[in-house]
Amino acid sequence: MQQGGNVERRTILKAAGASLAVVGLGATATACGGDSGSGDGTVTIRYAWWGGEPRTIAIKKTIALFEKKFSKIKVKPEFTDYEAFWEKFQTQASGGNPPDVFQNAVGFLRKYDKRGVLLDLKTQADAGNLSLDNFRNGVLANGQVDGKQIAVPVGANTMALVIDLKAFEKAGVEPKFGWTWDEYFDALQKIQDKQKIAGDTGYFSIMYLYDLYLRQNGKAFFTDTDLGFTEADLTQWWEDGYKRVRSGLVADPKKVEQVKPKSALSAGLAASEFTWDNFSIRYEGEGESDYGLAPIPTTDGKDTGQYLGSLMLSGFSGTKHPKEVAQFIDFMVHDPEVGEIMGYDRGILATTEQYEAFKPADDNNKGVAAYEEEVAGAGVLGKITPHPSGADVIEAAFLRIGGEVAQGKTKPADAAKALFSEAKAAFAG
Secondary structure, eight states: OOOSSBOOGGGOOOOTTSOOOOOOOOOOOOSOSSOOOOTTSOEEEEEEEEOOHHHHHHHHHHHHHHHHHSTTEEEEEEEEOHHHHHHHHHHHHHTTOOOSEEEEEHHHHHHHHHTTOBOOHHHHHHTTSSOOOOBGGGGGGGGEETTEEOOEESEEBOEEEEEEHHHHHHTTOOOBTTOBHHHHHHHHHHHHHHHOSBSBSOGGGOHHHHHHHHHHTTOOSBOSSSBSSOHHHHHHHHHHHHHHHHHTSBOOHHHHHHHTTSOTTTTTSBSEEEEEGGGGGHHHHHOSSOEEEEOOOBSSSSOOOOBOBOEEEEEBTTOSOHHHHHHHHHHHHHOHHHHHHHTTBTBEESBHHHHHHOOOOSHHHHHHHHHHHHHHHTTOOBOOOOOOTTHHHHHHHHHHHHHHHHTTSSOHHHHHHHHHHHHHHHHHO
8 A cells, every 4th residue: 555655646636728747736116117118119218317517418418329229218318406306306206206217326225225216236137138247446336235236336436635736835735645634734734824725625514524534443424224433423523623613724614605606615715625536627617726636634644444436327126117227227337438428427437348438638537537546556445334224314414514513503512412313313214
């Protein structure tokens, strides 16, 4: 494992047009999801996803490719933003009529598997309608629950620290692989002292970052059925965070809210922000500085706690067309031309066929790919933390309550107690 040295030049994400440089850096569903078919044998399946306009344009191109190859299968697209997608899906699932195929994420797998909504795709793989081969870095396991393959990854990503390269350079700060949390906060203090801006945008309200911190310390955010930490653990995490808000090391949460939907990092309110690596491309379009990907701080100078997360495709267990659903998913995750069209919109492409087919031409995507290759090469990647039913509710609660802590509205100990109370209700639901 690489540790203690500078991250190599190839791991930096720079602004578009610039070169890579050293990182300063409900009810069980039973109804059909699609049409029963037409007289000529053509069937229609519904495919739903969330995302912005670029994703929608790209996915519609891939649907056209699929329909050209599979002339007897028509695909009806349904799309919206993230929040609206899951509100609608909740209603559809409760009514027994969700889409035949839909975009999914780890926080929802056990929830809808518990309700009998998700198709076990392993049965379709066994029937020869879907290949579960050639997935990179063990990411296929992300869609497995209790021996079933209830989702198939289309992309992979991991947490990263996005930094303002100019601010870090002017402060004389150079992130290193294996740096500790103390070293990270010391670096932010130098930035605050020399650049007169906050070092971070609000790290302590990000559930997935806290998960990494817990993993570094032999715990995890979730177990299969519960939370994997104590109220005392969370109280300390939020106390430390609020202390840094008061000192100015973390950006003023009121100002962060004022600049939304723009990031506080690209708005110049802070010099760094933790997020998923493939989300980092947004900063170039929003900000006026140069941005890079830096390593996750560690507890012991070695273990970052990282894993590959992913967006996935799932099928509806009640679909009248399971074979066609499986063929569609297979095409969308293995076809090289689909990979060329989608690029890294949903993360680094999950299968070798698509990964090798897409050659990023811009420095942003090159930087994201290089960062993941560096993390994988360092040997720090572990398995994704299990997400029990109710995890999606808890993630939203963590963000909301963490924001209340940052604004001084709720004391850390009271906030931790509230999170545990909401988690108990979510698990029971």
